[in-house]
Amino acid sequence: MDGLEGMDEIVQEFLVESHENLDQLDRDLVALEAEPGSRDLLSSIFRTIHTIKGTSGFLAFSKLESLTHVGENLLSRLRDGELPMTAATTDALLRMVDDVRSLLSRIEQDGTEGAVDVSGAVALVEACLNGSAVTAAPAEPAPVAEPVAEEAPKPAAKRRTRKPAAPRAPKAAAAPAEPVTAPAPTVVAPPVAPTSVEAEHHPEPGTENPARRTAADSTIRVDVDQLDLLMRLVGELVLTRNQLIQRASAEHDMDLLRMTQRLNLVTSELQEGVMKTRMQPIDHVWSKLPRVVRDLSSMLGKQISLEMHGKETELDRTLLEAIKDPLTHIVRNSVDHGIETPEARRAAGKPETGLLRLRAFHEGGRVVVEILDDGAGIDPAKIGAKAVERGIITSAQLAAMPEREVLMLIFKAGFSTAEKVTNVSGRGVGMDVVRTNIEKIGGTVDLSSVPGQGSTFRLTIPLTLAIVPALTVECAGERYAVPQISLLEVVSVDASRGTTAIEQVSGAPVYRLRGRLLPLVDLADVLGLEGKRRDGLLNIAVLQSEGRTFGLILDRVLNSEEIVVKPLSSRLKGIGVYSGATILGDGSVALILDIQALAAGALSSEGAKRAAAVEQHTAAVVEAEKLLVAQVAGGRRVAIPLDMVTRLEEFPTDKVQHVGSREVVEYRNEILPLVRLSQHLGSFDDGTGERLPMIVSSRGGRSVALVVDRIIDIVEEGVHARSDVDDIGLLGSALIQQQVVELLDVRQAILAADPHFPLDPILPGDPAAAYDPAAAAAEAFSLEGISL
């Protein structure tokens, strides 16, 4: 058993498979005796031996390969009727099988072929092939090998008697009688435990098993339907558990709570376990790609080397099935459009052989599959021009689009950049189908490209579809589930602002989210619901689909829970707003919203015009930036662009420690350097409160905290700044909500706390850019005559 642990996984798999094959082989061989000429049986045996041969060659088990090689020759001739099936050939075949088995046992023991001698079996089979054995056949089946040796096929027979002796030298005497008479079960025994032959010899069938169980019996094959059924049942269990937990937490019964906790744990583990049984390595899908790439590249006259990393990465079998076509399409596309011809590559100073690299790995509970090529890359300018030409977007929209989004245009319907339509791509099935199929299973597609250096497609796929995390929401008294995968955040606007927070741009409702205009979709409108709950409080689920972000207006956000996805009845598939149904904790049914469809329906049906209006407007208003206003010593108010704010925290004053001249606090196992804004801005009032409110800014893994006296508000408006301040650490002042607020030079403040904080460099002649990250944020501070 120990030998197994260190054994290479491939060898392990090979052994399992081969043992199964051998069992089949034994049955076939026995059946063959009853039906000597059966082509079917011979073909089946041939295939089995062929499989073993192929793999053994690959794994460099040379004895196994040479033995199966001759066996395969003999079988192919038998199958094709070139040689008659005689007792001698049967013997030779059985002998071969026995030796194969010995070799496999040996390999299983220590990973090598050891001292197993196969020359006897090889010679026997060769004799059959040469026809010499055929004539001697009638004499062959004699149980004792010695007399046979005197006849014509002398070398063959002799060697045959010698062979079994080799692996178990201690007791050679017992060997000669075995091989011919009782083929299958007996000969396997010797390699198992050569040391205790005495004991082993009699209970042979028994000793055979322990050795084999290590590989062949440690896995079983299970009907996929059975697994699906198990998954369904686990789904029910998860639901029941959810219901029980809900009920138990209302009961205040400690014992019941404890029990449900246990049930909760066990269910989670069971769920995980059952999900694992449905997992298959991505290699199942990848294994076809080398052939695809080879055929395609030779057809196109390209040289491509295909690398695959992370073949063993596992995901649910239904998902594997679903990504097969999109993946193949992307690979074909990369071969066809990505990688250049050898001439073009030489001209570009690249190696003639192009590289196509597939990488699969787990990341944050999801599977990422990357398809990278070192080809010509994708030129955003070309994509943009084509998209405008095809009428997918307007040139105004294009001008306002970041480069990344321009690239993503290739996933739009009706887009194909192939300059000539080849029979490879450009058959009308485009990247839009790839994206649709990936998003259908809750995945995302991303694309990055450097012209001249290649492109990378990145598919992010959930591990499983059956049970997904979701947010339950309420709209007009009905509950719906929103898959977490599409959810970016939930924004709640309180009653005082709720009624005014929604603005109209060309008749389309929008909400300003951190300076960007978020197109809104009202779920109640989409569903045609009456009697909306509108007490001013506004809940917006910020969702993402097809690279676009939009807000869904809801009445209430209820809960975050794992839901079991149930397919919709065929009677409801046409509606297009729901992607499935689920049963909630209280046993009622809730529909799962199809975010993709909602986005498509609500954002595009009213035409590109409206979207364009929204986007253009976005460009116009971005300078209305959100600012965080805080109070520092002396009642002074300072404003900080919200973009620079990662979190707001509060620490007890006594948590502050000194490192050299700096002040720090320990936070999430990190040292967080502080800067007291009051001091930074020239006040000496220390802020003697017991707790220190802080504005934390993080970037590139570093964080700093700006200590203030009080956080006042977040305001969002075009700032009319004035240049009358020429003070340390400030950029100017502004009138915000009838109050004078000083605009903090955040850059300087942050650097005072951590000189190595990764800020973007100041662009010469553009004081505003000093801010970053968003140039938009800086625009708010774009002041005239301010000296930094």
Add this chain to the structure above:
Amino acid sequence: MTQLATFTLADHLFGVEVSRVQEVLRYQPSTKVHLAPAAIGGMMNLRGQVVTSVDLRRRLELPGAAEGSEPMNVVVRVDGEVVSLLVDAIGDVVTVSDELFETPPETLSARERALITGAYKLENRLLLALDIDRAVDVG
């Protein structure tokens, strides 16, 4: 001879083949499916299975049921899927002779005639044989 599970809708007595019926249930709370065809009653939780129901009154264009009345469910199998038929009340299983069978009577509405295969003339009333497949095909 044919065995039919019977139920009433408005004042009509309907029957469906017993072999197609999985079970009959009292009123079950269900979730409305907005934007669905009008004849879709909703979706309900049948022992962990989500089952869509078809409101037969609406499907047959019969007047709506009285306020507050709770429909019962005749759960039938259609193409490997389970669908519930919402009916007023559930009746007995009756065995009818094929000799009593006649084509749909003219007195029925066009919609009703389209969804029934015919009528069995029982002693005191007509038993309308519902065509399940067409009835649930609300497309």
